[in-house]
Amino acid sequence: MKIKYQLSIVVLVVIAVFSATEYVIQSRVVLPGFRLLEEESARTDLDRCVFAIKNEIRHMDTVANDWAAWTDTYEFVENRNQDYIDANLVDETFTDNNFNLIYILDKANRVVWGRAVDLKSMEEQRFKDFPHDAFPADSFLLPHMDDMGEYSTGVAGIVSCEKGPMLVAARPVLTSERRGPVRGTLMMGTLLTEDFVRRLSRQVRVNFTVSPPDPDLAAAVAAVKTGSIIETDPADKTLRVRTIMEGLDRKPALAVTASLTPRILDMGEKTGRYAMISGISTGLAILLLLLLFLRQRIVAPLGRLSDHLVSVAQTGNLSQRLDMDRKDEIGFVAGEFDSLMEKLERKSSQVLKVNQALKLDVARRRRVEAVLRESENYYRLILRGMHEDIYILNRDRMVTDANKPFLDTIQRDRKDVLGISCYKLFHDRDTACPDADSSCMLSAVMETGRPGGYRHLHVMPDGSQAWMEVLASPLKNEEGKIIGAILAMRDVTTEDAMEKTLRQKNKMEAIGTLAGGVAHDFNNMLMSIIPNIEFALTFMEKAGPAYHPLDLAYDASCQARDLVDKLLTFARWQDKESRPFTVEPVAAEALDIIRSTAPSSLVITSRLEAGGARVVGTPSQFFQMLVNLCTNAIKAMKDNFGQIVVSLECIDTPENPALSSGNPLPGKSVLLTVSDTGSGIDPDNLERIFEPFFTTSQPGEGTGMGLAIVHGTVQDMGGAITVQSEKGRGTTFRVYLPLHPEKADEAREDEDLNP
Secondary structure (H helix, E strand, C coil), X not given: CCHHHHHHHHXXXXXXXXXXXXXXXXHHHHHHXXXXXXXXXXXXXXXXHHHHHXXXXXXXXXXXXXXXXXXXXXXXXXXXXXXXXXXXXXXXXXXXXXCCEXXXXXXXXXXXXXXXXXXXXXXXXXXXXXXXXXXXXXXXXXXXXXXXXXXXXXXXXXXXXXXXXXXXXXXXXXXXXXXXXXXXXXXXXXXXXXXXXXXXXXXXXCCXXXXXXXXXXXXXXXXXXXXCXXXXXXXXXXXXXXXXXXXCCCXXXXXXXXXXXXXXXXXXXXXXXXXXXXXXXXXXXXXXXXXXXXXXXXXXXXXXXXXXXXXXXXXXXXXXCCCCCCCCHHHHHHHHHHHHHHHHHHHHHXXXXXXXXXXXXXXXXXXXXXXXXXXXXXXXXXXXXXXXXXXXXXXXXEEEEECHHHHHHHCCCHHHHCCCEHHHHHHCCCCCCXXXXXXXXXXXXXXXXXXXXXXXXXXXXXXXXXXXXXXXXXEECCCCCXXXXXXXXEEXXXXXXXXXXXXXXXXXXXXXXXXXXXXXXXXXXXXXXHHHHHHHHHCCCCCCCCHHHHHHHHHHHHHHXXXXXXXXXXXXXXXXXXXXXXXXHHXXXXXXXXXXXXXXXXXEEEEECCCCCXXXXXXXXXXXXXXHHHHHHHHCCHHHCEEEEEEEEEEECCCCCCCCECCCCCCEEEEEEEEECCCCCCHHHHHHCCCCCCCCCCCCCCCCXXXXXXXXXXXXXXXXXXXXEECCCEEEEEEEEECCXXXXXXXCCCCCCCC
16 A cells, blocks of 8 residues: 555544544543532532531530539529529520420439420420430430549430431530539430521522431442432432431431532533534644645655665666655665665675575584573473472572472562572572571582571562571582582471461460469468558548558559459450450440540541451450550550551451461451551560560559450450551551351340440
8 A cells, every 4th residue: 555545544543543532531531520520519518518517516515515514504403493494494595596405304314394395386395315204324315424423525416306307415514613513414406497407508508408317328328438429310410419417326317418500510511522622623634734745745755766666676676776866864765775776786796605604504503502402401391390499599699590380489480580699589689698697508508519408588579578498409510510509499487487376375375374373372462461451541540640651552452453353364364254246336435435535635546347247255355455455555655646546347367367376267357456656666575565564664654464465365265466566657456356157136235345
């Protein structure tokens, strides 16, 4: 096909490719980008709607807090005077504050005064979650209680009622100086009516509605990471962004739907169409001009040159000349072609003579190469027939050959291995291993000529390390001179790990036996010391000179008793009655306590995704294990600044996890991960952190039993634990617990969380 036709085809192809590319870019890049912007804008608008509802909850909580921390309210709970009701609990209080419900309870959760009304008709209403006589002690509407049985904080959120969702705030009743004791609880509530929602819509300038939660919607929202789903109405292309808000009972309580017009996407589609039309038109004009230029300046001269080449090829007349008078590249090529023809004419006779000599030399070389190939194939057949990992090094420690099992082990091709040094291949070093490395006997094998074996730590292609057992034998030439070494390699990483695990297990069993015996004897002594001190203190005045020393001795004895309890816990895990329990509620309860006691400067985040997964053990064991790991992480933070991340999930058990304590695990496990950004653990201490009494804390700051108890808990629950730490970068503990096959019921009873 002639060039002019090829150019025409190329122009058409370029136009088609350009058009297709422009279409693909618009449809796959530009428009999806606008669509993502539209969805992001829609989610932002939805977040504003959710924030408006939460802001109303915070406002109601503030009002409830002001009423609850008021001396008049405090006295009303006690004396129930009518003046307080006439002055404060009137219809105007409900209408002015947009409250549908006000309840005042005493400390026994009995209703002192309560009223629920319809704000339009001021008629009385009743709600099943707000009884008129008394609230149950475990009601989720009551504020949380501290360890002394006092209400410490209020609750505020959403409650699903039969008349629709209600915003509720409850606060403990205190004096105006916020002093106790707490005398009861004050509750306030507002129904999310259509008028209320329309007012919020005007505030955020977004048209949204609320409705009772749909189970299908709740499942769909929970399945996405964004926390909301976007739907498009094909009729009017309206975007509907929907999400679920959780109620005080930790169940879906409210579905929020924002309806938006896709302005960004419409603008993107118009812009894309204009850009595509203008780009295709401009490209078409440029290509047509280029085609005309190529025909005039290139195609015609090349046609003449082509005809000249065909003539020379057909006639074999090397004396023909093109004589093309041009100053560009085509003219240069024509001149060089004429010069080439002159040289070919002179050399043609010489080529015939040289060609004959080359034929003789090639025949001789082919015979030699055939002999060499036969010898090499015989040698390689022997090497490939061996099942062990075999490789050969020269005296410079460069790999000269290797069999297939060796290449499969290191996961590399032959061409990537030949000519590479062993220290580069196995240790990623640019220089030879130091002579001080006595684990490698390769130098001794090459110097003495005696075979040797050694165990060495190699770096694998994926960055992991593996222990290899290597047998090296000297490789000698026909004169008996050592020219290298033949090495057979075997991976013994699993054997090495099993040896370490067995040693650790035996050591922990011995320490546990010793700790149990010491704890029993020490506990017997304390059983006589503590009662006698208590008896002596009862007959002393607190102002007496001996009272304070005896009180200090009593505190020290109690601390010693707690230490004995930890020793006995470590030594007798098997005495606890194990049963299947759901881990996620236990973890959530432990994290609540940890957050309440941790310094406010620490950031504690959690990701609990185990659902109804169950393990065999006791909730108190798991609770104590998580508290110990988090306490250990808090102590590792310098100046109480940093982050702790706790996650809980179900996984497929890794085939070969690097476990610090190992029980055979089933195919499914519950993985508990506790990570911190603290100071990390020194590598020299990693193997000792689970030993009882081993601690790097200052005297008086720790007993060294926390991680030992964690280790015992993991062993007792049939699991395994790993630790990964980098000095100055933080520490990560991973606990693998066997997943119990029985699934937890959705309506299960509360687990016993007594830690």
